Amino acid sequence: MRIxxxxxxxxxxxxxxxQTTIPKPRVYPRIDxxxxxxxxxxxxxxxxVFDKANYVQYQKDSISTLDIxxxxxxxxxxSEELNSIFHFSYIRFNDRPTFDALIQDAFEMVDKHNIKAxxxxxxxxxxxxxxxxxxxxxxxxxxxxPLQFYVTDxxxxxxxxxxxxxxxxNRDSIAPVYDFLKIDFERMMESFxxxx
Numbered sequence: 001m002r003i004x005x006x007x008x009x010x011x012x013x014x015x016x017x018x019q020t021t022i023p024k025p026r027v028y029p030r031i032d033x034x035x036x037x038x039x040x041x042x043x044x045x046x047x048x049v050f051d052k053a054n055y056v057q058y059q060k061d062s063i064s065t066l067d068i069x070x071x072x073x074x075x076x077x078x079s080e081e082l083n084s085i086f087h088f089s090y091i092r093f094n095d096r097p098t099f100d101a102l103i104q105d106a107f108e109m110v111d112k113h114n115i116k117a118x119x120x121x122x123x124x125x126x127x128x129x130x131x132x133x134x135x136x137x138x139x140x141x142x143x144x145x146p147l148q149f150y151v152t153d154x155x156x157x158x159x160x161x162x163x164x165x166x167x168x169x170n171r172d173s174i175a176p177v178y179d180f181l182k183i184d185f186e187r188m189m190e191s192f193x194x195x196x
Contacts, residue, residue, distance in 0.1 A: 033180055034081055038187060042195075045072035046090055047157060051191035053184045055079055061087070082177050083166045086185075090159045102158045106135075106150040109162070113143040118171075125151055130193050136185075142169050146178060147185065153194050 034055035041052035061074035073090035093099050110120070118141035125134040134151035147163040163181060165174055 031176060032081075034079075036183070038184075038191075040191075041077075043073065043075070046075075047073075047092075047196045048090075048159065048192060048194050050188045050193070052077060052188065053079075055081060056086070056184075061089070082181065084177065084181060085164045085166065086161060086181075087164060088159060088161045090157070092156055093158055094156065099152070099154070099158070102152075102160075103150070106148075106160050109160070110137045110139070110148050113139050113141075113145065116143050117141040125149065125189055127189075127192070131155075132189070132192055132194070136189075140171055142171070144169065146171070146174075147182065149185075149189075151189070151192065157194055 034053075037054045038051040039054055040049055041058075042049040043058070056077040056079045059076045059078055061071075061076055071089075074088065076085050076087050078085040091102060093102060114120070117139045120140070121138045123136040123138070125132065125136055131153040132151050133154055134149060137148040139146050139148070145162040145164050146169060148161065150158065150160045152158045163178075163185070165177070167174075171178075
């Protein structure tokens, strides 16, 4: 009985402390970002050029083997370091109904994310000197492609793109990488030029 009382007294005395314990904050893995440098990107099948970050690699899209006009210019720029992929699909069009269908398709692809999106913003992309017009869609929430866009010259060229991460998208945890990649996207649009 004395041992039990001694143990209980010891437990109660050891629980009292002047120090208040604070829970540790939630942390995310450290990300070592690559050094930003750019080089012109062009491809024989693509009628445009832009500055691409040197840490991304070009990869031809596997769907481009299908019989789709202009599918030779469907490609990805991927980064293993950042676990991300920018997908691009270019289509040449000849008439207004096709142009309208491409715009509608771009909006439908973005709308598919509405079920999981918390918020969506649309920003106009416009560079009259380069005949570049389009919309940038930024989608907040656990969506597959948080950044999507299309650009066109409104006469014959249409390019749609989207950013994907090879992981479950939790906006808080990908925010630093997303912000890093968005700077590269902005550089891409500032330097974008149609070639023909």
